Amino acid sequence: MSGGFHIVVCGSLVPDPLQTLEPIDGPNGPALKNEMMLPAVLDPWAGHALFEAAELAKNVPGSKVWLVSLGPKAKLQQLMMSIAQKVSFELVAIDGSAGGFTDPFDVAAILADAIVKIDGLDRSRLLLFGGCASASRDSGVTMQMVAERLDIFDQFLAVDKLTMSSDGSMEILERIEAGRYQVSSCDGAPAMLGWATGSLPEPPNNPQVGMMNMRTVMPALQKAQTAQIGVGGLSYAAVELPKQRRETRVVKDTPAEVVAQEIVDWLKA
Amino acid sequence: MDKILLLAHTLDDGTLPKGAYESLNAALKLAADLGGAAVTVGLLGGDVQSAADSIAACGAASILVVSGEDFATSRYSSDTVAVEALVKEAAPTLVLAPTSSRFSRCLPGAAYRCDGRIETHITGIKVVDGTVQVQRWYYRQRMVATLSRAQRPWFLVIDSGVFEPWQGAAGTADVKALDIAVDDSCRRTRVVGVQTPDSDAQTIRPDAKLLFVAGAGWTKKQADGQLHIKKAEGLILDFINNSKASLGSSKSLVDQSSEGEVISFMSHLNQVGQTGSTPRHPKGLATCCHGEEPHTVGWRFISERRAITLDPNCGWAQGKADVLYVADAFEVIAKANELLAK
Numbered sequence: 001m002s003g004g005f006h007i008v009v010c011g012s013l014v015p016d017p018l019q020t021l022e023p024i025d026g027p028n029g030p031a032l033k034n035e036m037m038l039p040a041v042l043d044p045w046a047g048h049a050l051f052e053a054a055e056l057a058k059n060v061p062g063s064k065v066w067l068v069s070l071g072p073k074a075k076l077q078q079l080m081m082s083i084a085q086k087v088s089f090e091l092v093a094i095d096g097s098a099g100g101f102t103d104p105f106d107v108a109a110i111l112a113d114a115i116v117k118i119d120g121l122d123r124s125r126l127l128l129f130g131g132c133a134s135a136s137r138d139s140g141v142t143m144q145m146v147a148e149r150l151d152i153f154d155q156f157l158a159v160d161k162l163t164m165s166s167d168g169s170m171e172i173l174e175r176i177e178a179g180r181y182q183v184s185s186c187d188g189a190p191a192m193l194g195w196a197t198g199s200l201p202e203p204p205n206n207p208q209v210g211m212m213n214m215r216t217v218m219p220a221l222q223k224a225q226t227a228q229i230g231v232g233g234l235s236y237a238a239v240e241l242p243k244q245r246r247e248t249r250v251v252k253d254t255p256a257e258v259v260a261q262e263i264v265d266w267l268k269a
Numbered sequence: 270m271d272k273i274l275l276l277a278h279t280l281d282d283g284t285l286p287k288g289a290y291e292s293l294n295a296a297l298k299l300a301a302d303l304g305g306a307a308v309t310v311g312l313l314g315g316d317v318q319s320a321a322d323s324i325a326a327c328g329a330a331s332i333l334v335v336s337g338e339d340f341a342t343s344r345y346s347s348d349t350v351a352v353e354a355l356v357k358e359a360a361p362t363l364v365l366a367p368t369s370s371r372f373s374r375c376l377p378g379a380a381y382r383c384d385g386r387i388e389t390h391i392t393g394i395k396v397v398d399g400t401v402q403v404q405r406w407y408y409r410q411r412m413v414a415t416l417s418r419a420q421r422p423w424f425l426v427i428d429s430g431v432f433e434p435w436q437g438a439a440g441t442a443d444v445k446a447l448d449i450a451v452d453d454s455c456r457r458t459r460v461v462g463v464q465t466p467d468s469d470a471q472t473i474r475p476d477a478k479l480l481f482v483a484g485a486g487w488t489k490k491q492a493d494g495q496l497h498i499k500k501a502e503g504l505i506l507d508f509i510n511n512s513k514a515s516l517g518s519s520k521s522l523v524d525q526s527s528e529g530e531v532i533s534f535m536s537h538l539n540q541v542g543q544t545g546s547t548p549r550h551p552k553g554l555a556t557c558c559h560g561e562e563p564h565t566v567g568w569r570f571i572s573e574r575r576a577i578t579l580d581p582n583c584g585w586a587q588g589k590a591d592v593l594y595v596a597d598a599f600e601v602i603a604k605a606n607e608l609l610a611k
Contacts, residue, residue: 023412100407105386135409139389141377148381154458155345157374176370179473179538181464182343187457197537233386237402237415245588250581252595259594260604267479267512
């Protein structure tokens with residue numbers, strides 16, 4: 001690929017999976033109780049997209065990675081303290097809600113607008129990366145609508161592997177039903193890839209990478225544009241925690257063959 | 270008056286997936302709840318006539334089809350063009366479709382092109398005072414919301430297992446074929462084929478009656494102080510083959526794939542829970558799993574749940590499983606395999 005790829009990764013923060021979440025009625029629709037206080041992590045599938053982007057950029061000379069992130073500025077700054085040590089990227093920060101109850105249509109518009117404004121971005125070489133779904137809204141629709149707004153019509157979802165050829169063409173493995181992969185070839189950029197787990201482990205922290213990134217992260221946070229983002233056209237009638245708790249029958253001090261027989265009988269019932 | 274478009278695509282063999290019949294049933298029920306809204310069916314695929322024939326008696330006002338070589342495979346660019354054409358022809362207010370990898374990829378873009386909005390992973394639809402409300406989960410199945418929208422067309426992508434499949438006699442369907450031109454810009458992507466992950470066996474079976482979840486305990490030291498990973502592999506594989514179960518895994522087990530000796534046929538595709546899938550099966554059996562609420566969301570849509578673990582206070586099972594067997598899974602599964610093999 002002559003000149004390398006311009007890889008834009010869309011990804012933001014979600015509450016740490018180990019946190020207990022409770023919905024509340026906020027002034028602008030549903031929200032999470034103590035949302036600003038909850039520890040946050042990079043959205044897992046977006047994280048995989050970022051790591052894959054960094055690896056691709058490392059292997060294709062001339063490539064560059066941007067991370068476009070919509071979230072409360074203060075929380076983005078906290079997130080960057082950990083993420084910025086993982087891989088090299090340039091941050092494009094947008095100050096606004098990262099909550100799951102926002103309208104993905106509006107989120108897509110904000111992200112696309114921010115991407116269009118990236119200085120020096122060559123959209124003919126653009127690979128748009130993101131997670132196949134977020135761990136907040138879990139809708140799996142935002143990346144496709146961002147790509148549509150950017151006139152990107154080669155799109156792939158739940159990607160686990162991307163193999164580049166020297167001529168810039170790509171082979172993509174997407175998860176499909178029954179644990180299988182659809183294998184596609186694409187002529188090259190521009191394209192959108194919504195990543196699933198990918199095939200790379202989480203990179204270890206590298207303080208040097210962190211120091212290099214933070215030179216651009218802090219200015220990016222300072223000049224982050226504020227985005228008015230809310231529930232948009234959505235009207236929520238209720239948001240509730242599931243209340244179902246089962247009465248668990250505990251079977252102990254029972255021989256394995258008896259347990260096995262009970263399980264087999266249950267399976268065959 | 271609302272107009273409903275039910276979208277479905279064919280499988281490689283020309284049939285409709287089970288989810289298509291479920292969504293058809295949902296569309297017909299919704300139409301009735303809306304006081305008799307018209308239902309149009311839109312089919313997409315290589316050759317869709319036999320699929321159309323299978324739902325000939327469903328009572329749809331019309332069946333629109335987009336078919337041909339360009340639509341035989343699942344590709345964003347051509348699928349989006351096809352769906353956009355079907356929506357423009359039918360002019361619906363509501364578009365219902367089953368969740369599938371193909372529709373998950375293309376429908377958001379198609380909704381955008383139609384100036385519509387889209388909700389996915391729908392787990393319930395009802396009409397309240399003439400307003401359509403849908404139910405879906407947020408934060409990876411940790412809370413459930415009931416919501417509506419005013420914008421139309423509104424695309425609703427329905428999860429499998431929520432509605433009963435439509436059943437009716439096959440016949441000869443009178444279809445209206447839309448002539449869609451696909452130019453070379455839609456052919457930059459070519460589907461090369463389908464590949465199964467590196468595995469000796471097909472371990473993910475969406476239509477299985479049982480989800481068998483294997484946790485990290487299978488790879489821990491056992492009572493004799495030794496690891497028995499090969500033995501665990503054999504027991505698990507025999508069990509899912511004997512019981513025709515689908516294999517799920519906890520995150521901690523699949524994450525071990527980068528940490529040395531692991532269960533060879535386990536991959537991230539098997540992972541259930543917050544960062545994996547939340548499959549729907551009538552029954553679930555968890556073995557050697559451990560974890561609290563965030564890790565057990567893989568259970569959310571399993572109707573009957575049982576667990577085998579050595580820890581009677583296991584957070585995966587207490588309050589979440591119907592029956593908790595405090596027992597050694599190695600011994601129990603070995604015995605169960607003997608019984609199932611008879």
